[in-house]
Amino acid sequence: MAAAEKEKKGPNKLIIIIVVMGFVMMIGAVTMVFMATDMSVSDVLAKFQKHEEYVMPLESFVVNLETEGKGTTYLKTQLSLLYVEEDFGPVLTNKTSQIRDIIIKDLMEYKPDDLLVNGGLATAKVKLRSSINTALGKEMIKEIYFTEFLVQ
Template identity: 30%
Template sequence: MADNMDDTLGEAELVEGLERKKVSGKKVVIGVGALLIGAAAIFGVMSFMGGGEDHAEEDQMEQMAQAAAAKREQVQLEEDAPTEKLKTLFYEIPAQQYNLNTGGQGASFLRVQIQLEVDRESYKSDLDAKLPRILDEFNVYMRELRPEDLDGAAGIFRLKEELLMRINQAVAPTRVKDVLFQEFLVQG
């Protein structure tokens, strides 16, 4: 019976020892993980404080070089371009009438008279040369508009912004500053 008791005590001690090893094994894993996280944090801080200066200096030098190159390019463009005084000028587009998209529910028309605002006399002659392209952009866009797209001030504003974007794409590098409606009539 004593042997049996010793065996039971031996097994209990063995189980307890194994549980301690599991617990201490978990502590080791947790400790190693914490150590790795701490080392990564220290490395990150050191990189930010020490190594970051090298990168910051490099970035600053690169930005300065880009700014200098942009300035040289701007000066060159100004030297090459004929001196032209900026002023507010308007270019009148002939009155246009467009069928609006009603989805087959009758007919609806938009009649507009538009002026374009530019700031150089040379842009006006460029607009003359590119007027067919401008009118083509208008025709393609306006025929897809629905009468409800033009409701209220928000609808008109969206139309102005869309036309301005399309005009500037069509006449680049000339730049139109604004689209001004002189007449805007929806009939339907």
């Protein structure tokens, strides 16, 4: 029986060594990823934390689109702005006129075909978000939602 007990202890040590080496290799791989991407643990943890989201609907816009003198084409749209920090709400409310002005100026630069092609709205959203955040001096707007969209 003593020989049988020694045989059982041998594989247990081997399994423990394999598990420990696997764990060490996994930690090394994670460390390499963090070093290569300049990410920190707090960046990763922030992705898993639940953030409150707030939406600020704006009134409708009616905008002349760029047609290069070939008649008139209008865009009627309504937008909502998504932000994640509650403190931004009063700031955005106070700057609603400035935000509306930026949106109108940006939308007037588009041609109808630019907005109606596949991916046109996504491009417009990115440009609008960038313009608004630049004017506000801070990354306040996380997303823009078109809640109404009509080109005529």
